[in-house]
Amino acid sequence: MNRNEDIGYLIHKIDNKIKTNIDNHFKIHDLTFSQSQVLHLLGTNGGTVNQKRLQTMMNVSHPTMVGLVQRLEANGFVTTAPDNLDRRNKIVSITEEAVKFKEEMVKSGETFNRTMLEGINDEELSVVTRVLNKMIDNIENQKGVQYVKNSDE
Incomplete structure (x- = not known):
């Protein structure tokens, strides 16, 4: 199997291209992909979430979340x-400016999705979605598999 047929590599490549596209699109607003994820989570969870919960939802470290929130x-x-x-924690709330900006984010996301899915019919999309969800389930349901932690974790 060559690299372009390896499913893990292809998923990684798609992930990088999505993040790069979003980073480039929102650069004029000094907003990154990760920051847009925080805004999305706030917007879909009532506009206010404690920082520790955001950290868990995004699966990032405490210092990473602190940096994201400080920049936002x-x-x-x-x-x-x-x-x-819990005075050690902060409550993070979305501002009116971000709520207005969210409309632009949604429109941009819809446009990007249309571009990304161009030439893919409903049946193909259904198969890909089903397969990816099955892969996620397989990974989440593994038992007894030991991984070496990355030194960055």
Whole structure:
């Protein structure tokens, strides 16, 4: 099997291209793919989420989440306040500016999806979706498999 037929490589390549496209599109707003994910999570969870929960939802480290939130706050997309239940934590809230900007994000996402799926019919898309979901289930349901942790984790 050559590299262009390896499913893991292809998934990784698609992931990188999606992130790069989003990073390039929102560069004028000083917004990255990861920051847009935070805004999306806030927008779909009532506009306010504690920072620890966001960290868990995105599966990132504490320092990474702190940096994301600080940059979003500096750019006026979120505000933070101490968590009354746990003073070590912060409550992150989406701003009106970010809510307005979300419309642009949604339109851009729809346009990008149309471009990405061009030439793929409904049946092909259904098969790909079903296969990818099965792969996700297979990975999540593994038992007894040991992995060596990356030194970056």
